[in-house]
Amino acid sequence: MLRIALIVGSTRPNRFADKPVEWLVEGAKARTDVQLDVLDLREADLPFFEESIPPSMLGGVYSHPKAEAWRRRIGEYDGYIATVAEYNHGPTGVLKNALDSAFLEWNRKPIGFVGYGGVGGARAIEQLRGIAVEMQMAPLKHEVNIAREPFMGVLTQSKTLNDYDYLIQSRTDLFDNLVWWAEALKVARTKLRLVQ
Ligand SMILES: Cc1cc2nc3c(=O)[nH]c(=O)nc-3n(C[C@H](O)[C@H](O)[C@H](O)COP(=O)(O)O)c2cc1C
Incomplete structure (x- = not known):
C-alpha cells in the first residue's frame, strides 16, 4: 500500500479546506491501494523560512526544529495531494512555505492538487506545478x-461535494493517476541511478 500525505494548504480560521479534506479521506478509505494521512499545516506550525544557509547547500538539513520535523515527515511518503485555496490568483503563502520547508524529501515523487474557489483554484494550481517541477x-x-x-453550493446551500458526480469522477482519476506515478517513481528511485 502506498503512503500518501494530504497537505492541508490553508490555515485560516473557518477555512473551506476542511470540506475537501474530509471528502478526500472518505474517497481514500474506499481504496485498497492508498493510505492517506492528513498533514495539517496548522499543526505543523512551520516558521516562515528562516534558514541562514539554504538547505540545498547543507544536504537538505534544516536548523529550525519544526522545519526539520516537517521535512522528516514529508520524507515518509510516496506521494502527495495538496488542497489548494487560491489567494489573489496564487497559492497560499503557508503552502508555498511548506514546500520550501523540505528539499530532498520531495524529489522524484508525484503531487496532485485539489483546488477550489471561483475557477476551482486553477490559477494557483498552475503556479504550483512550476514550483513542483523545481522541487524535482x-x-x-x-x-x-x-x-x-x-464551491458556493457547499458554502451556502448545505450541499456536499458528493452531490457532484463529476467531482467524484475527478477524485477517482486523481487517486488512480497518483497511484500510477507513485508506484512507478518508487521503483525508479530504488532501481535507477540518481542523476543530478
Ligand atoms: C486573501 C484572499 C484572496 C483570495 N483570492 C482569491 C482568488 O484569487 N481567486 C479565488 O477564486 N478566490 C479567492 N479568494 C476566495 C477564496 O477562494 C475563499 O475564501 C476560500 O474559502 C479560501 O480557502 P480557505 O477557506 O481554505 O482559506 C480569496 C480569499 C482570500 C482570503
Whole structure:
C-alpha cells in the first residue's frame, strides 16, 4: 500500500479546506491501494523560512526544529495531494512555505492538487506545478477543481461535494493517476541511478 500525505494548504480560521479534506479521506478509505494521512499545516506550525544557509547547500538539513520535523515527515511518503485555496490568483503563502520547508524529501515523487474557489483554484494550481517541477517532483495533469457552483453550493446551500458526480469522477482519476506515478517513481528511485 502506498503512503500518501494530504497537505492541508490553508490555515485560516473557518477555512473551506476542511470540506475537501474530509471528502478526500472518505474517497481514500474506499481504496485498497492508498493510505492517506492528513498533514495539517496548522499543526505543523512551520516558521516562515528562516534558514541562514539554504538547505540545498547543507544536504537538505534544516536548523529550525519544526522545519526539520516537517521535512522528516514529508520524507515518509510516496506521494502527495495538496488542497489548494487560491489567494489573489496564487497559492497560499503557508503552502508555498511548506514546500520550501523540505528539499530532498520531495524529489522524484508525484503531487496532485485539489483546488477550489471561483475557477476551482486553477490559477494557483498552475503556479504550483512550476514550483513542483523545481522541487524535482512530478505534478499530475489530473486535478480536482471545485469551481464556483459546487464551491458556493457547499458554502451556502448545505450541499456536499458528493452531490457532484463529476467531482467524484475527478477524485477517482486523481487517486488512480497518483497511484500510477507513485508506484512507478518508487521503483525508479530504488532501481535507477540518481542523476543530478
Ligand atoms: C486573501 C484572499 C484572496 C483570495 N483570492 C482569491 C482568488 O484569487 N481567486 C479565488 O477564486 N478566490 C479567492 N479568494 C476566495 C477564496 O477562494 C475563499 O475564501 C476560500 O474559502 C479560501 O480557502 P480557505 O477557506 O481554505 O482559506 C480569496 C480569499 C482570500 C482570503
